[in-house]
Amino acid sequence: MPKNIVVTPPDVCTLCPRRCKADRAAGQCGFCGAGNTLKVARAALHFWEEPCISGTKGSGTVFFSGCTLKCCFCQNYPISAEGLGKEITVEHLAEIFLNLQAQGAHNINLVTPGQWRPWIIAALDLARAQGLHLPIVCNTGGYETVESVAAWRGSIDIWLADLKYVSAALSAELSAAPDYFAQARPAIEAMMAQAGHPVFDAEGILQKGVILRHLALPGHMDDSFAVLDQMAAWNEADPGCFLPSVMSQYTPFYKAAEHGIGRRITTYEYRRVVNYAMDKGLTMGYMQQKSSAKEEYTPSFDLTGV
Numbered sequence: 001m002p003k004n005i006v007v008t009p010p011d012v013c014t015l016c017p018r019r020c021k022a023d024r025a026a027g028q029c030g031f032c033g034a035g036n037t038l039k040v041a042r043a044a045l046h047f048w049e050e051p052c053i054s055g056t057k058g059s060g061t062v063f064f065s066g067c068t069l070k071c072c073f074c075q076n077y078p079i080s081a082e083g084l085g086k087e088i089t090v091e092h093l094a095e096i097f098l099n100l101q102a103q104g105a106h107n108i109n110l111v112t113p114g115q116w117r118p119w120i121i122a123a124l125d126l127a128r129a130q131g132l133h134l135p136i137v138c139n140t141g142g143y144e145t146v147e148s149v150a151a152w153r154g155s156i157d158i159w160l161a162d163l164k165y166v167s168a169a170l171s172a173e174l175s176a177a178p179d180y181f182a183q184a185r186p187a188i189e190a191m192m193a194q195a196g197h198p199v200f201d202a203e204g205i206l207q208k209g210v211i212l213r214h215l216a217l218p219g220h221m222d223d224s225f226a227v228l229d230q231m232a233a234w235n236e237a238d239p240g241c242f243l244p245s246v247m248s249q250y251t252p253f254y255k256a257a258e259h260g261i262g263r264r265i266t267t268y269e270y271r272r273v274v275n276y277a278m279d280k281g282l283t284m285g286y287m288q289q290k291s292s293a294k295e296e297y298t299p300s301f302d303l304t305g306v
Ligand code: SF4
Pocket: 013, 014, 015, 016, 017, 018, 019, 020, 021, 022, 024, 029, 030, 031, 032, 033, 034, 068, 114, 115
């Protein structure tokens, strides 16, 4: 495998909607915590995504350090907010992708990759030249620019995107992003235009398309309804253009209690959100068993596989 692929870090970073203009080339870290050297926290097969992603053999999941959102309830906060990770080269990342493929992964699942996009695209190109052939999943919180979605074209097959909020006040309070919905809506529309309708292989494993996730939060059913209204509008305009996934696994990690969401959702709340989705015609997708709200479903963060 060729060595010494050099990626020039942005000197005025605008990779995400923060557009914080960090001089990452000079070693400055942006709002997301990312600097000038690629950092990865975990790489392993993961079995708890939607069934069309995890299948029977697992999703080849790679967790990238840092995050452009600052969700107070992040279940991965040691990685997203506290900088856990190991600095690696582009060549090493390509080897990680190929190792996951050799382990039998159905796909390569890039978790929160946006702040490292130039490095990851270089690693994907390198790994493909070495035989990587799996679908590539971009697992994102939905806080993306349209320009970033366009820049991933040709590298990403599946968008596994959150639509977390509609309310600007709520997204400001919980994720430090008052413009969350204003950014996510056009970005998700760009993802759907790019990936097209979902396509599955003979075993029911997703090969291309968009999954839109919504994590129901305790005490915020009204905003969940607003999110589902938006999803329903997309689905009515182009039936089946994405797969909805309504999630119950919220667990009050990190600083959640300081922001008024220090409990799990009740069965009543989750049922109401799911029923609302069904009433709106969002029937071809996924919902979770309430038992998914267990901390053991959160992988441990110990630099596995890096
Ligand atoms: S990716 Fe990070 S450094 Fe770049 S604009 Fe966003 S927050 Fe700033």
